[in-house]
Amino acid sequence: MTASDTGGAADRRYMRLALALGRRNLGRTWPNPSVGAVMVAGPEGSERIVGQGVTAPGGRPHGEPIALDMAGEAARGATLYVTLEPCSHHGATPPCVDAIIAAGIARVVTAIEDPDPRVAGRGHARLTEAGLAVTRNILRDEAARDHRGHITRATKGRPSLHLKLARTQDGFAAGAPDERLRITGPIADGAVHLWRAHADAILVGIGTARADDPSLTVRLPGLSQHSPVRIVLDSTLRLSPASHLVRSARDIPTLVVTTRSAPIHARRMLASFGVETIQVDACSHGRIDLSAALANLAERGFTRLCCEGGPHLADSLAAADLVDVCTLITGPRAISGGGLPAVGEALNDRVHGPGFRVSETRAFGPDLSVTYERSV
Structure with missing residues (x-):
């Protein structure tokens, strides 16, 4: 299932944290964007953050695998908040969508689709095809400003x-x-x-x-x-x-x-x-x-x-x-x-x-x- 929504209060709260993480490395990750990622596990109302990451200086690794590594086994069944659609192409590193699917993530919430023609919706599609729930466009305008470059x-x-x-x-x-x-x-x-x-x-x-x-x-x-x-x-x-x-x-x-x-x-x-x-x-x-x-x-x-x-x-x-x-x-x-x-x-x-x-x-x-x- 794919949803495009303004999101509930919890989705907006965790996406704001992901955006704040991404801003930490602005100017240091080119040619890649500085992407923030936050992983949350547990039932709504008593959830906890089990992983977080931001694209490393020089552009690798991306924010998502850093958050996955921090979460470890707690990633299974968790929700991943990420400020940009996860990459789906092979570059200097394997696609982030493969790592997300392999980790057993249940739901992915993104702020904005990646306009890079190598991705451009393919990341969202891959996640949906693998059975993950995908929610898009949470705090899209803020993410567009952060990822303007x-x-x-x-x-x-x-x-x-x-x-x-x-x-x-x-x-x-x-x-x-x-x-x-x-x-x-x-x-x-x-x-x-x-x-x-x-x-x-x-x-x-x-x-x-x-x-x-x-x-x-x-x-x-x-x-x-x-x-x-x-x-x-x-x-x-x-x-x-x-x-x-x-x-x-x-x-x-x-x-x-x-x-x-x-x-x-x-x-x-x-x-x-x-x-x-x-x-x-x-x-x-x-x-x-x-x-x-x-x-x-x-x-x-x-x-x-x-x-x-x-x-x-x-x-x-x-x-x-x-x-x-x-x-x-x-x-x-x-x-x-x-x-x-x-x-x-x-x-x-x-x-x-x-x-x-x-x-x-x-x-x-x-x-x-x-x-x-x-x-x-």
């Missing part, structure tokens, strides 16, 4: 992209040329570092890399080892060997996406510091084809990008319809004399257009954060 890569051939922009009270991202403008405070900055820790990679343009010389690392207590890959879009390879990104490339993986006409000597120089260059097609104006760049990154396994580039890159990404989540953080300070607007026309039209909605508004101390999300 995996879904976008499977359905659109690119990673999901979370765009972050800071602006002054009067809407500027920068003031006068050569003026360093601090817009947000430490609480908002901490949130940005957490977003970094949950991303597969951080993306910036060469303008930001040259102007700010950022390190793009995670600097939160206990999470410094979770700094993601750094990616710079640089059509003519102007990234300086003296930059923080290049000098630390042997410690934190750093990629530069460039065009096919980029100078070979610059590629060799970057390679000598441990920086990998990726060549993609250019647009008619000589800049990087952003769609081609993200498609290449998806082929390499990236599923979740956090973009911290400037307004020009943000607007170009929006114009190419490559933005899935946009967070605008507005600081309390206004600047006089004008400056560089934080939100361009294409981005403004995109986040206020059909398919996007305001998903969250939060105060980070004196800073106000508004997040717009594309429907999944």
Whole structure:
């Protein structure tokens, strides 16, 4: 029997736990999604958790076999809650559905079907054919948001992209040329570092890399080892060997996406510091084809990008319809004399257009954060 339901209170409670487990390893399991699994045994009202798991860093093992191993014999007759349809294909590991069936699980509750064409309903079908009760779509919307990167890569051939922009009270991202403008405070900055820790990679343009010389690392207590890959879009390879990104490339993986006409000597120089260059097609104006760049990154396994580039890159990404989540953080300070607007026309039209909605508004101390999300 297969059911598609909003679920009872117990189903929602245990699925929330599975989702919370899955969020622990966001940004660490690519190219696989970070899947949470919870196993519950016993009669309703006196059930107990006998196993739980989350996809391990690097993508293997998956969350389900980890939960099964923890449960042992207690898995027989139990209910398994899992945030994504269990895989049914042979890859680097055997199909999770085989392990679930062999363990004697009685019921499987999932949050969302896996859009990967190798699965796409086959996992649910296999479980049903084996006589297991299957309940689907429990907290589907929450799971879709958590698995946005995996879904976008499977359905659109690119990673999901979370765009972050800071602006002054009067809407500027920068003031006068050569003026360093601090817009947000430490609480908002901490949130940005957490977003970094949950991303597969951080993306910036060469303008930001040259102007700010950022390190793009995670600097939160206990999470410094979770700094993601750094990616710079640089059509003519102007990234300086003296930059923080290049000098630390042997410690934190750093990629530069460039065009096919980029100078070979610059590629060799970057390679000598441990920086990998990726060549993609250019647009008619000589800049990087952003769609081609993200498609290449998806082929390499990236599923979740956090973009911290400037307004020009943000607007170009929006114009190419490559933005899935946009967070605008507005600081309390206004600047006089004008400056560089934080939100361009294409981005403004995109986040206020059909398919996007305001998903969250939060105060980070004196800073106000508004997040717009594309429907999944």
